[in-house]
Amino acid sequence: MQVELISHTPEPERLVAAAARLCYSPRGAGQLLAAMSREEVDKLLRLLISRGHDSPLEHITFTFAIEGVSRVLTHQLVRHRMASYSQKSQRYVNEDGFEFIIPPSIAAVPAALARYQECMKVLQRAYHELQELVPREDARYLLPNACETKLVCTFNARSLFNFFRLRCCRRAQWEIRELALKMREEVRKVAPLIFSYAGPSCETEGVCYEGSASCGRAAVVRRRVREEM
Amino acid sequence: MQVELISHTPEPERLVAAAARLCYSPRGAGQLLAAMSREEVDKLLRLLISRGHDSPLEHITFTFAIEGVSRVLTHQLVRHRMASYSQKSQRYVNEDGFEFIIPPSIAAVPAALARYQECMKVLQRAYHELQELVPREDARYLLPNACETKLVCTFNARSLFNFFRLRCCRRAQWEIRELALKMREEVRKVAPLIFSYAGPSCETEGVCYEGSASCGRAAVVRRRVREEM
Amino acid sequence: MQVELISHTPEPERLVAAAARLCYSPRGAGQLLAAMSREEVDKLLRLLISRGHDSPLEHITFTFAIEGVSRVLTHQLVRHRMASYSQKSQRYVNEDGFEFIIPPSIAAVPAALARYQECMKVLQRAYHELQELVPREDARYLLPNACETKLVCTFNARSLFNFFRLRCCRRAQWEIRELALKMREEVRKVAPLIFSYAGPSCETEGVCYEGSASCGRAAVVRRRVREEM
Amino acid sequence: MQVELISHTPEPERLVAAAARLCYSPRGAGQLLAAMSREEVDKLLRLLISRGHDSPLEHITFTFAIEGVSRVLTHQLVRHRMASYSQKSQRYVNEDGFEFIIPPSIAAVPAALARYQECMKVLQRAYHELQELVPREDARYLLPNACETKLVCTFNARSLFNFFRLRCCRRAQWEIRELALKMREEVRKVAPLIFSYAGPSCETEGVCYEGSASCGRAAVVRRRVREEM
Known part of the structure; x- marks a missing residue:
């Protein structure tokens, strides 16, 4: 499996911080982009992400070239609808002597x-x-x-958070989990603070919601309890 | 404010259960719809929702007619992008003697x-x-x-869970909170088990993620903690 | 291939018309739902659809149980992101003696x-x-x-218009085209006026955009021409 | 009104072309990105866009800082759900002496x-x-x-095509039309070939679908005609 981050929004962490800051500021985004110090950026990102105020994460996108994966994986992957895909077509490309x-x-x-x-x-x-x-x-x-396939896909950071939460989990199938871990490794190189918070709930919340299917890495809790009406 | 549930998927809880059951069954959905007992439906719904396996909730939709609300509210409401809206147009409708x-x-x-x-x-x-x-x-x-406005909107149940989580919270503005509470009351009449689990995190998880802005109704925790890399 | 419409919004055409009418009316949706005659409903639907004012079509949804299809088909189908899917899992269901x-x-x-x-x-x-x-x-x-698979999927009418435009086309692969034609047949039973307008561009616009790949059923034109800047 | 393109995917046209090419090629995206000549890129983009094969356009995103616009405009703007928004909050920012x-x-x-x-x-x-x-x-x-507001928004190119088709039209309100024209001007600086095809149907298809409401700039046709069943 080859996973390459072939494109991404430049200076992604600064952009998220400036967009988030705008909501609570009389100043404009251009000004904020230029004026925020690295310390301010970091502090704001930590606050946003730890409270789950995730919408500014949508402003930054990441494009991956993925090769050497199966169609087991891609049939699972494209179920993530908050992303864009271009995949090698089996209708048009000759699969003679296909890799597997x-x-x-x-x-x-x-x-x-x-x-x-x-x-x-x-x-x-x-x-x-x-x-x-x-x-x-x-x-x-x-x-x-x-059968081996290849594709290009683009996710924004908010959608990646969801993807990593589900697919870096040990309950995910090994192949898509390997992909998710590699993708996370790639984006951590360019947005290290943001993606230091991304992963399955055992890592990011210290708990597991998988009930009897849990791997046991963290205490099992229920995601929702029934309110007494 | 008037909130009326003017349409919804018939037998919503049974449909969600049949769709969810299909994923793990050699039987087809038509059969499952007919064959599942109320007890099986309830048991499966409880399992799904408490583990956060929410995708089958998307199969059921709810359409509301809303009147007597402000454009403060609707500008907030339409930010929920996983929903469909038809709103009275101020471009075309005469607002002479407008209500407020x-x-x-x-x-x-x-x-x-x-x-x-x-x-x-x-x-x-x-x-x-x-x-x-x-x-x-x-x-x-x-x-x-x-200025008073009116609209029709359609949400699926998964999107409603997100809406109720954010907008039934005391941190939401009073008007959209009142709307969310009324909408929840309406859908609880037709899908009582499913929506007994829907609400802000203080009700459904017993914790609050709002940090220093919390109302104090539940213990404050952070949604995400930083993984040591 | 078995395709069954197992659920849908009740009185779908009336609901679309009432939602659309609301945008240009001082009256509320509840009133409009009750008061519009069948003639008014039909007239408004024809106007909306022939002008491409498609957003009210989102208020109505249709749920299909599909069996006897291949994973060639479902890998194509789930690329339609404006829809909800629950599919038989090959991870959990034993495929011994699988159908094909x-x-x-x-x-x-x-x-x-x-x-x-x-x-x-x-x-x-x-x-x-x-x-x-x-x-x-x-x-x-x-x-x-x-390998045979089965699934439940839910589309709103606007998304179905897009699906039928692409997948009822002779350029689509035979299997997903057969599915699309059967789904269209089903929804035409319950929303005949709306879906009388749904199909590939050769049927609904009298032209084809497929260039040299066209089947020749309608005159080939380009979807977009370059504006002189 | 100030509209600034504050961030975008680097080399956007090359990325779209490489993603599109991948679908029909045994080669990978990394190779294609490096190997395609400007002529190949242009030829492929012209083919894609003129046939309406728009999905590769989703891989590139554009982020705008917008100031000096009204909440009339933003209430319309945020109805475009295939985009991400961060807007100055009237709940938290003091509007004393507001601009208008x-x-x-x-x-x-x-x-x-x-x-x-x-x-x-x-x-x-x-x-x-x-x-x-x-x-x-x-x-x-x-x-x-x-009341004056400001915001940051991010669109992918496919969503921008839809936005420009609807909002560069003379039927759109003057303010959002001015915004759309300025946004188009900005993106044409960095992806000139792609966005030379973007605009209302009178410019890109030579026809108008607005019926009796048309401004008369192009011949009026119906978007859909009823198929005889």
Whole structure:
């Protein structure tokens, strides 16, 4: 899996702070952008994020180039609707001799791995033959979930907070969790203070909401309790 | 303020439960809708909501007719982007003799009330005159925030959870809080179990994230703590 | 493929018309809902839709139970972000002896069909064996795109207009096009006037924007021309 | 009105082109970003935009600082839900001696202007007094729509296309139209090819959908015609 942060809003932390500050100030955003010191920026960001006043985080966006992932992963990923995606099309791109992802649990069991690789070979051959007989977009019906894909996606920081909360959790599947951890590593390089607060609830709130499915890393609590009416 | 629930998804709790159940079942949604008992529905809803698995709540929508509110309120309301709005237009509707909202804090102070009502009269007269001289859409520049408006809005239940969390809080302004409480009362009539869990964090989580601005109803905690990197 | 409209906003056309009317009327929505005649409703809907004033269409939602479709289809479907989805999980549901979709182009070519079915058998056996050796969520990496899935989804009418414009087009893949046509058939039963206007641009505007990729059903034009600056 | 583009995705046109190209290429986005020539970028952008394949436009975002606008304008602006806003709060910022917007139609009629300015003085005095007697958030109920506000907003390019289509139109109110024209001028400096295609339908499609309300700049057609079922 390759994850590269190929573009992002310049000076992201300063922009979030200036936008947030504007709401409570008679001064304009241009002025605030120029005038706020690094200390003021940091202090304001800490206040915002620790109170969950997240809307100014939407002003900054991050674009990732992702390669070497499966369509198991992308079918999960694109369910995050507060983001933009451009993905390699199996309708138009020839998948002859496709690459495929091998889950670590399969790689670790020789019998499983042999069976898995054998299947992939069967599918590669069959895809190659089917492509001669039917349209490419139909031949791909036999491509496996494991088939390698690539995409570009853009998230704003608020949406990333939600993504990291759900997908850096140990309950997420290993592949999307690996992606989330790598994406978080990337954005921490350019907005370290903001994303120091981003992660699953065990890290950021010290509690877990997953009930009996919890990994046990933090105390289990319920997200909501029923109010007595 | 009048708040009427003029339409909603029929049998909302059953629909949410069937959609949620589908994810973990080999059976189809039609079957599940018919087959689940009230007990199964209730048990599943409690599990979902207490763990924060909120996406099935999006399948049910609620449409409200709202009248007798100010444009202070609607400018705040339409910031909730996960909802649909149709509002009376000040560009096209004649606001001659407009109604206006009186905040309780003003109603309670005779000197303030007298000053306020006098201003409203000045504005009503001026609007009437200006309408003769300039387009209606420009005459309205002098209409006050207090000016009465009406609208129809549609939210799904997940978006309502967010709305009630923020706007039933005592930190919200009194008018939108009154609206939120009335809307909650309405939806509790048709989806009582689901919305018994909806409200500000002091009610649903037993804690407050508002820091020094808290009303003190629940213990103040921080929404996010900084992970040591 | 089974497509069932399992829930929808009651009296959808009346609700859209009342919400739209409210914007230009001093009367409230409750009154308008009750007072508008069928003729007024129809006339207003025709005006709105033919001018592209689509926002009131958001007030009405439609929930579909869909079965017997492939994950080719659902990976395309969930890219429509203005909708809500609950889908059968391959992480949690045992796919032993999975059903699979056969594209018509494959069914029509005996050599292709034989090859395809043989592959599916290989995969069914391998999935069964892998499940014993590794977690189910990883065994599914070899499941094919063709694997049958089911889901519940909810769209509002405005989002359906966009969906039908793109997916009832002959350029869409056959499977999602079949879904879109069936969904349109279902909603036309309950909101016939509104959805009589919904479809690809060849049907609703009499033109095609697909350039050299057009099927030729309508004259090709460009969606946008460059303004001289 | 001051409109400043205070931040944007670097090299926006190249990023859109690389993301779009990825969908049809076996190569990755990082490679494509580096390898595409300016001619390839331009050719691809022209193709995408003229066919309405707009999704890659979402990858680039633009942040504006806006000052000297009324709350008439912002109440309209924030109805564009595919954008992010941070606005000066009338709850928290003291509006003593508030600035106000004067519509050109009022400025042009001395009798109207005199009346308007007189009202503003009345309101400034009353607001000042009310603030002593009631909370600031309630004193603001008598502030006029004309009251000056400022905000920061972020749009992606796809959302800007929609915004410019609706708000650069002569049917939009003069103030938000002035804003839209200035925003378009700003983004044309940094993504000239992309935004050369952005504007109302009279400019970009050569037709108007506004029916009897059209300004007459382009031939009136209906957006949708009813399909015979």
